[in-house]
Amino acid sequence: MTDLWRDERLRSVFAACVTLGVAVGVFAVSFGVSSVAAGASVAQTCALSLLVFTGASQVSAVSVIASGGSGSSAFGGAAVLAARNAVYGLAMAPHMKGRLPIRLLAAQLTIDESTAMAAAQDDEQHRRAAFWITGVSVYVFWNLGTLIGALVGSSIDPERYGLDAAFPAAFVAVLFPLLKGRRAALAATIGAVVCAALIPFTPVGVPILCAAAGILVGVPREARA
Amino acid sequence: MTWGLVLALTATAYAFKVLGLVLVGDRTLPPLLDRCLSLIPAALIAALVVLNTFADGRHLQIDARAAGVGAAVLAAWRKAPLIVVIVVGAAVTALVRAA
Numbered sequence: 001m002t003d004l005w006r007d008e009r010l011r012s013v014f015a016a017c018v019t020l021g022v023a024v025g026v027f028a029v030s031f032g033v034s035s036v037a038a039g040a041s042v043a044q045t046c047a048l049s050l051l052v053f054t055g056a057s058q059v060s061a062v063s064v065i066a067s068g069g070s071g072s073s074a075f076g077g078a079a080v081l082a083a084r085n086a087v088y089g090l091a092m093a094p095h096m097k098g099r100l101p102i103r104l105l106a107a108q109l110t111i112d113e114s115t116a117m118a119a120a121q122d123d124e125q126h127r128r129a130a131f132w133i134t135g136v137s138v139y140v141f142w143n144l145g146t147l148i149g150a151l152v153g154s155s156i157d158p159e160r161y162g163l164d165a166a167f168p169a170a171f172v173a174v175l176f177p178l179l180k181g182r183r184a185a186l187a188a189t190i191g192a193v194v195c196a197a198l199i200p201f202t203p204v205g206v207p208i209l210c211a212a213a214g215i216l217v218g219v220p221r222e223a224r225a
Numbered sequence: 226m227t228w229g230l231v232l233a234l235t236a237t238a239y240a241f242k243v244l245g246l247v248l249v250g251d252r253t254l255p256p257l258l259d260r261c262l263s264l265i266p267a268a269l270i271a272a273l274v275v276l277n278t279f280a281d282g283r284h285l286q287i288d289a290r291a292a293g294v295g296a297a298v299l300a301a302w303r304k305a306p307l308i309v310v311i312v313v314g315a316a317v318t319a320l321v322r323a324a
Contacts, residue, residue: 016307023311040226047228051235054242056273061234062226071230075237082238084269089245091265094254096246103250107242112273119266162318165290168277169297169314175270176301183260184267191268192275199280208276214268218260 013126017117017133023170024055024113025141030158031059032149038066042150049146053139054111057081060204080205087212088115095127109135113174120177183217190214293318 028049035045040062048058057078064074089110095118096106109132118131158164179185191214198207254262278294279285297314305313 019307019311023308035226038226044226044228044231047231048234051231052238054238057234057238061230065226071227075230075233078234079237082234082241084241085238086241086244087265087269089242089247090249091245091262093246093249094252094259094262100247103246104243107246108239110242110246112270116266116270119263159322160319162289162293162315162320162322165278165293165297165318166311166315168274168290168294169311170307171270171274171277172294172297172314173301173305173307173310175267175274178267178270184264187264188267188271192271195272195275196279196285199276199285200283202283204283207280208269208272211268211272212265214271215261215264218262218264219257221257 010126010129013117013121013130014133017130018137020113020117020134020170020174021137021141023166024138025145026163027055027167028142028145029149029152029156030163031055031062032146032151033153033156033158034059034066034149035062035146036150036153038062040065042147045150046143046147049143052078052082053108053142054082054085055142056112056205056208077204080203080209083205084112084208084212085110087209088112091115092118092131095124095131097128106131106135109139111135111138112171113138116171116174116178120174187214187217190217289318289322292321 031049032045035048035058036042040048048061052058060081061074061078064077089107092106092110092115096103098106114131114135117134118127121127121130175188179188191211194213195207195211198210202210274294278290279287293314296317297310300310300313
C-alpha cells in the first residue's frame with residue numbers, strides 16, 4: 001500500500017475521485033432537502049441514500065411523490081433509471097477481480113461516478129483503484145450530504161447556488177478523458193443525440209437506457225467507425 | 226413516501242447492480258462484446274450530461290443550466306481540474322439565473 005501511495009498517478013486519481021465524491025455530496029444536500037419537502041421523514045430520506053444508493057433513481061422517486069404521483073409510478077420511473085447500473089456492472093465485470101463477497105460489495109458501489117472514473121484510467125490497477133475510491137467516497141459524501149439536507153430542510157434553495165448544474169458539470173469533466181478514440185467520441189455523440197431525441201416522448205429513465213445504443217459503434221472490428 | 230416503497234427501491238436497485246457484475250463474473254468476454262461494453266461509460270455519461278442540462282421532466286429547455294454546463298465544457302476542454310469544472314458550472318448557472 002505504501003508503494004502504491006508513492007505512485008504519483010494514483011495520488012492524482014485519488015484526488016480526482018474524492019473531489020467527485022465531495023461534488024456529489026453537495027448534490028446530495030439538495031436531494032435531502034427535496035426529499036423531506038416531498039413528505040419523506042428524515043429516516044426514510046437517509047434510508048434511501050444508504051440502501052438504494054443510486055442518485056438519479058432517488059431524485060426521480062422523490063420528485064414523483066412531490067408532484068402527487070402514486071407510489072407505483074414513483075417506483076416505475078426509479079426502477080427504469082436504476083436499470084443502467086446493470087449495464088455498468090457488465091462494463092466493470094471484466095475488470096473486477098475477486099470472489100463473490102467482494103463482487104457483492106462492489107455491486108452496491110456500481111454507479112455512474114465509479115464506472116466513469118474507472119473507465120477514464122488506462123490500466124487495470126488504476127481502474128480498480130478508481131472504482132473503489134470513487135465508490136467509497138461517493139457513498140460517504142452522498143450519505144453525509146443527504147443527512148445534512150434532510151436536517152436543514154427547506155431553509156436553502158439549491159437552485160439559487162446553481163447546484164443543479166454541479167452534476168452535469170461533473171459529468172462533463174469525467175466525460176472528456178473518455179473521448180480519446182474516435183469510437184468513444186462517436187458512441188458519446190450517439191448517446192447524447194438519442195437521449196435528447198427521446199426525452200419528450202418516453203417516460204423518465206428510458207432515454208438514458210436507449211442511449212446505450214451508442215455502444216454498437218464497437219461492433220465493426222476495424223477502427224473505421 | 227412509504228417504507229414499502231423504500232424497500233422495493235432498495236431491492237430493485239441492488240438487483241440491477243448485482244446482475245452485471247455477478248452474472249459475467251471475471252470470465253473473458255468475446256472481443257466484440259468487450260469492444261461494445263468498453264463504450265458504455267462514454268455513451269451513457271454523454272446522455273446524462275444532456276439529460277441533466279436540458280431536461281425538465283419530459284420537456285427539453287435551454288435555461289441557466291445550459292450556460293453553466295457550457296462554461297464547464299470550456300473549462301474541461303482547457304484541462305481544468307475536476308473541482309474547477311464543477312465550481313465554474315455551478316457559479317455560471319447561479320449568475321445567469323440571478324441576472
